[in-house]
Amino acid sequence: MKRQISYLWALMTANMKSYNAERKRLFVMALFMMIQNAMFFGLWVIFFQTVGDLKGWKLVDVTRMFGLAASAIGLSLFFFNGARTLAYRVMDDSIDSFLTRPRKALPMLLMSSSSPASLGDITFGPLLWLTLGEVPLSLFPWFVLLTLFSALIFTAATLMMFSIVFWLKTSSRFPEQLFEMLIILSSNILHGQPFGVKALMFTIIPAGFISYLPAQLMRGFDPLLFGILLVATVFYAALAAYIFNAGLRRYVRGVV
Amino acid sequence: MVEEIIQVQDLTRIFRVRDKAAAKSGWFSKPATKELTAVGNLNFSIKTGEKVAFIGPNGAGKSTTLKMLCGLLAPSTGTASVCGLVPWVATQELAAKIGLVFGQRSHLWPNLTVSDSFALLGKIYDIDDGEAKAQTDKLIEVFGLTKFFGQYARTLSLGQRMRCDIAAALLHQPSVLFLDEPTIGLDVTAKALLRDHLNRLVQEFETTVLLTSHDTDDIEKICDRVILIDHGQKLLDTTLPALHRDYTHYKTLTLATEEACPLFDHPHVVVEEQGDHRLVLKVDVKQVRLESVVAQCLECFKLHDIAIEDLPLEEIIKTIYRQMKLARGA
The missing domain is CATH 3.30.70 (Alpha-Beta Plaits)
Structure with a gap:
């Protein structure tokens, strides 16, 4: 167990060390991501200044949800951006380098890349909570915990989407499109959406579990909702690992 | 110790590929396909410590065979064992016992220094810190890596990168080393240097080598046995001196x-x-x-x-292919 932790730590630190070579790029990209987030969030501010509230949701609720989504996506892309490299790794067979190591391929793949811009996302969330979100510091640990669950589900969803390449090798752009859709839906309000859309957001594209459900829990603790979030996190993580491994078996069979 | 470290029996790999010659299918109909035998009923075995060149023209089935022996591809039929393991069944277990060098693909992390890459490989192969350091020091000395060991892998020249890649593949002291075009793109001096280092190390560790290369100098300087394949079939399996003696x-x-x-x-x-x-x-x-x-x-x-x-080995190989082609034609 100790050796396993030491190995995972080594993977993570190696990922972080790769930034040593390009620190300036890291800060510039993080800064621009924060500016981009602020511009996007500005639209919500204008919207709520106009309509006041949306079926009981106020600007403060959206601020908290948007902050959570930004931080969760940022955490996922900072630590596990390797999931997004799966498509091209399968296309050019560079996934072979993970299969010829005496370790499980999944952790190595997930931690094989980090997105520098995501640092901007990670910091944008708490900044938003502290400024417009009116979040007292006492609630911070709770919000951070919800963000971690959200980040895990986002990572699992990303891995599932990019694992499609094992079945549709020629369509590397398709997982990218799904991923972009996931980001857009995760940073939007699902509150007040029709049942069909909600059903979709809580099944195939789990954007509802990434932002909407944690946002509800931010408004007030509900043991049932928290239980659902826990189960969903375990379920999507297990499902993503299963789909990835099934795809990998296809790859080794030479079907891909 | 396993006497025959690599055993291949009736190894066959058939791919289903699109048949471009067939009539064009409609938008929603399944495209016509045909079967392509990349490797057909291949048989050979390699003893511990042997250095074998696995050669053939482009598309002969070398890389497909190599992929199957590393566990990256399962065969259609037939079986193989490497270090007593079925590669495509026990891929992860086998990975600890083999080393891989693909000339056109680096196993180093481009944004890490070579030193950090070696440290990470030590963790991946679960080598004790002390042992990893001792082995790293040895590889640095043998391959002459001191000058660029602290450099980022992406800043290395091709020759430096290949030396680091081969050294990295030997860090966990594998029993079998698979080399796929290890000297591709290198200049004459770099090639000679690399072969010297490699020979020194594989002799010391008694590593079994399976090499594919289009460079006949690689074969002459590193290997003692040659397996010649074409169209996925074995044409010849002989020692290097016998090849010179019998085929020219x-x-x-x-x-x-x-x-x-x-x-x-x-x-x-x-x-x-x-x-x-x-x-x-x-x-x-x-x-x-x-x-x-x-x-x-x-x-x-x-x-x-x-x-x-x-006669240069290249000429001998050309002669053999010419003879085989004539025999096939007859």
């Missing part, structure tokens, strides 16, 4: 003469090159004794120098 009956005689324009005539000798004070002869030793040709040369010319060489 020519010797090359290079003469440096006093005479400005040396002329030579013999029914079983072909004049390959004739120039200023220089003559290159191809002698058919099955038809004429080499000694008698040399004696005739000594009689005819005042010699400054003489060199007798076997």
Whole structure:
């Protein structure tokens, strides 16, 4: 167990060390991501200044949800951006380098890349909570915990989407499109959406579990909702690992 | 210790590929496909410590076979074992026992220093810190990596990168080393240096080597046995000296003469090159004794120098393929 932790730590630190070579790029990209987030969030501010509230949701609720989504996506892309490299790794067979190591391929793949811009996302969330979100510091640990669950589900969803390449090798752009859709839906309000859309957001594209459900829990603790979030996190993580491994078996069979 | 470290039995890999020759299918109909046999009923075994060249033209099935032996691809039929394991079943377990070097693909992390890459590999292969350091120090010394060990992998020259890649593949002291075009793109000096380092290390660790390369110098300098394949089938499996002995009956005689324009005539000798004070002869030793040709040369010319060489391996391989092609045609 100790050796396993030491190995995972080594993977993570190696990922972080790769930034040593390009620190300036890291800060510039993080800064621009924060500016981009602020511009996007500005639209919500204008919207709520106009309509006041949306079926009981106020600007403060959206601020908290948007902050959570930004931080969760940022955490996922900072630590596990390797999931997004799966498509091209399968296309050019560079996934072979993970299969010829005496370790499980999944952790190595997930931690094989980090997105520098995501640092901007990670910091944008708490900044938003502290400024417009009116979040007292006492609630911070709770919000951070919800963000971690959200980040895990986002990572699992990303891995599932990019694992499609094992079945549709020629369509590397398709997982990218799904991923972009996931980001857009995760940073939007699902509150007040029709049942069909909600059903979709809580099944195939789990954007509802990434932002909407944690946002509800931010408004007030509900043991049932928290239980659902826990189960969903375990379920999507297990499902993503299963789909990835099934795809990998296809790859080794030479079907891909 | 396993006597035969690699065993391959009736290994076959068939791919289903799009049949471009077939009539064009509609938008929603399934495209026509055909079967392509990349490797067909391949059989061979390799003993511990052997250094084997696995050669053949492009598309012969070398890489497909190599992929199957590393566990990256399952065969359609047949079986194989490497270090006593079925590669495509126990891929992860096997990975600890083999080393891989693909000339066109680096196993180093481009944004990490070589030193950090080695440290990470130590963790991946679960090598004790002390042992990893000792082995790293040894590899640094043998491969002469000191100068660029602290550099980012992406800033290395191709020659430096290949040396680091091979050293990295030997960090966990694998029993079998698979080398796929290890000297591709390197200049003559870098190639020679790399081969020297590699030979030193594989001898010391008693590593079994399976090498694919289009560079016949790699084969001559590293290997002691050759397996020749084409169209996924084994054509030849022999030792390097036997290949020279059995598949060529020519010797090359290079003469440096006093005479400005040396002329030579013999029914079983072909004049390959004739120039200023220089003559290159191809002698058919099955038809004429080499000694008698040399004696005739000594009689005819005042010699400054003489060199007798076997036909280059490249020529031998070409001859074998020509013979096989003719046999197939017949």
